[in-house]
Amino acid sequence: MSGRHSDRAKIRPRDGMDGEARRVAAGGDAMGRREMNDKTNTRADYPSHPTLGAEKSGDVVREAGGVSSDDKYRKLIFFMPTALWQVDSRAAGAAFAQLRAEGVKDIGAYLDAHQELVELACDTVLVTEVNREAVSLFRGGSLSDLIKPVRYLFAATPEMAKRVMISHFEGRRSYVEEAKILTFDGELRDVIFSVTYPTPPEQQEITFITITDVTDRLRTEAQLRQLQADYAHAARISTLGELATSIAHEVKQPLAAIVTNGETTLRWLEREDFNIAKVKHLAGRIVESAYHASDIVQRIRLMAVRAEPERAELDLKAVAAEAVSFVRHDFESKQIALSLDIARALPAIMGDRIQLQQVIVNLLMNSVQAIDHADAAERTIHIAIHPEADGFASFSICDSGPGIAEEDLERLFESFFTTKEGGMGIGLAICRSIVAAHGGTISASNHPAGGAEFRFVLPIAGA
Amino acid sequence: MHLPNPPVIAVIEDDAAMREALSELLEVTSLSCRAFDRAEAFLAEFAPGKFDCLITDLHLPGMSGLELQKKLNALGGGLPVIIVTSALDAMSETRSMEEGAFAYLTKPFNDKVLIGHVRAALGQGEDPSS
Numbered sequence: 249m250s251g252r253h254s255d256r257a258k259i260r261p262r263d264g265m266d267g268e269a270r271r272v273a274a275g276g277d278a279m280g281r282r283e284m285n286d287k288t289n290t291r292a293d294y295p296s297h298p299t300l301g302a303e304k305s306g307d308v309v310r311e312a313g314g315v316s317s318d319d320k321y322r323k324l325i326f327f328m329p330t331a332l333w334q335v336d337s338r339a340a341g342a343a344f345a346q347l348r349a350e351g352v353k354d355i356g357a358y359l360d361a362h363q364e365l366v367e368l369a370c371d372t373v374l375v376t377e378v379n380r381e382a383v384s385l386f387r388g389g390s391l392s393d394l395i396k397p398v399r400y401l402f403a404a405t406p407e408m409a410k411r412v413m414i415s416h417f418e419g420r421r422s423y424v425e426e427a428k429i430l431t432f433d434g435e436l437r438d439v440i441f442s443v444t445y446p447t448p449p450e451q452q453e454i455t456f457i458t459i460t461d462v463t464d465r466l467r468t469e470a471q472l473r474q475l476q477a478d479y480a481h482a483a484r485i486s487t488l489g490e491l492a493t494s495i496a497h498e499v500k501q502p503l504a505a506i507v508t509n510g511e512t513t514l515r516w517l518e519r520e521d522f523n524i525a526k527v528k529h530l531a532g533r534i535v536e537s538a539y540h541a542s543d544i545v546q547r548i549r550l551m552a553v554r555a556e557p558e559r560a561e562l563d564l565k566a567v568a569a570e571a572v573s574f575v576r577h578d579f580e581s582k583q584i585a586l587s588l589d590i591a592r593a594l595p596a597i598m599g600d601r602i603q604l605q606q607v608i609v610n611l612l613m614n615s616v617q618a619i620d621h622a623d624a625a626e627r628t629i630h631i632a633i634h635p636e637a638d639g640f641a642s643f644s645i646c647d648s649g650p651g652i653a654e655e656d657l658e659r660l661f662e663s664f665f666t667t668k669e670g671g672m673g674i675g676l677a678i679c680r681s682i683v684a685a686h687g688g689t690i691s692a693s694n695h696p697a698g699g700a701e702f703r704f705v706l707p708i709a710g711a
Numbered sequence: 712m713h714l715p716n717p718p719v720i721a722v723i724e725d726d727a728a729m730r731e732a733l734s735e736l737l738e739v740t741s742l743s744c745r746a747f748d749r750a751e752a753f754l755a756e757f758a759p760g761k762f763d764c765l766i767t768d769l770h771l772p773g774m775s776g777l778e779l780q781k782k783l784n785a786l787g788g789g790l791p792v793i794i795v796t797s798a799l800d801a802m803s804e805t806r807s808m809e810e811g812a813f814a815y816l817t818k819p820f821n822d823k824v825l826i827g828h829v830r831a832a833l834g835q836g837e838d839p840s841s
Binding site for chain 1: 819
């Protein structure tokens with residue numbers, strides 16, 4: 249990093265074009281040079297070729313032609329709202345040519361072993377021109393603050409220098425990396441760092457670097473992700489609310505059994521003929537039911553907990569089985585038969601168990617409600633879990649409900665789209681978000697035999 | 712006191728732990744019981760006069776407790792029905808009482824309350840020992 253700007257002359261507007269500026273512009277190697285002189289610099293703090301080596305500068309002058317046309321481009325480039333650097337990387341090019349002659353093939357390995365070459369490049373590859381936006385991005389005082397060896401471009405992402413060199417050595421056209429830069433006033437910014445290399449017979453001294461500040465965009469994206477997480481959390485809690493009746497029933501069963509067994513135990517203890525085997529048996533039952541209640545509470549807590557999505561190897565069968573157990577009571581009370589078709593050999597998938605259970609519970613509840621609402625005579629839900637081609641595993645659920653209206657099929661996964669009275673229309677939207685976040689897809693269709701079919705596929709672990 | 716035909720309580724409860732707990736409670740209270748996991752199983756054994764009291768859950772797989780009440784009312788015989796449920800909605804209670812439930816208890820229930828209702832249903836309500 250450099251603090252040189254602080255004691256440099258500040259950008260000063262300057263009207264007209266004096267003789268000095270004209271001369272420099274006619275020198276012709278520099279985009280924006282004239283404007284820079286016009287607007288911002290005095291001769292004193294901006295020499296005509298502040299950075300080029302003496303033996304190179306002659307080439308530059310000779311190669312640059314079409315002055316008046318270049319002037320127009322320079323002016324445009326100077327005012328372009330993209331931070332642009334022109335870099336003379338012939339120092340690196342010469343070194344590369346020598347390495348090639350020595351038979352170096354794996355430049356990455358070579359630079360790993362010769363870090364000093366990267367350091368040398370940082371000090372000898374020179375910025376020859378920059379535009380106004382570049383000065384602004386680095387909070388420079390003047391253009392000349394940026395005209396120097398490229399090291400300052402890599403201050404916040406030093407290892408990128410090597411990657412830029414590797415791409416250059418390998419003869420690539422360009423290199424793009426998301427990186428950080430350190431501005432002259434000490435702020436880290438997130439940027440897209442792009443390099444465009446010259447390819448013979450183009451002028452070898454001109455490498456372009458553009459740097460796009462994406463700090464604000466990334467911040468907005470992070471806020472958006474946070475909102476989505478909040479939204480998913482709210483939906484999760486909302487689904488929990490819908491399941492509350494079912495869960496209350498489920499947790500009260502073992503609690504009632506504990507109470508009754510405890511009271512029965514007390515009654516035995518008060519009897520003169522109490523038998524110790526009976527009391528032991530009841531105590532064992534109490535412990536069993538207490539564990540059962542605790543397991544249920546734990547599952548509820550896991551559903552409600554605000555957790556970062558986890559990535560673990562999961563058995564989709566087990567995930568589905570636990571999700572089914574959440575809504576088991578609804579199946580029974582609504583007299584819906586569940587049939588399963590599960591592949592014997594199913595590779596593990598990568599994902600967040602709780603989130604995927606949310607998806608399955610949502611799909612199950614939708615099917616249960618569809619069947620119940622239609623008061624269908626046939627009341628069945630069929631779940632199939634299979635490995636698919638191309639490294640995916642699929643989960644599908646078919647119900648014997650009325651199916652989905654054709655005009656609704658497309659909008660089904662949109663937020664706030666609902667066909668249910670009192671529905672919020674977020675369940676399937678969340679399902680889609682979760683499945684997408686797992687690298688999978690979800691779709692809905694009407695089964696040829698009638699009823700709705702929802703199907704999602706997820707990538708298997710290590711595929 | 713010797714009863715020539717000791718009363719038999721029927722219990723219908725789909726949750727195995729709760730079903731066993733009810734059976735144990737009735738056993739320690741010296742009441743005979745027959746437990747069923749669903750209404751259909753109970754109806755298969757039902758005959759007027761065979762049972763003296765029925766304790767049933769409302770949420771059952773297959774026929775619900777309320778449907779069973781209607782069925783028993785249609786069959787006649789006046790079997791007292793005690794509802795024991797984890798449902799908290801007033802509608803369930805109103806409907807069950809309309810169908811003539813003898814008592815409506817929510818889980819978890821107090822053993823003395825349940826046994827008190829059972830004794831009352833059996834016409835032993837005056838017995839203060841339980």
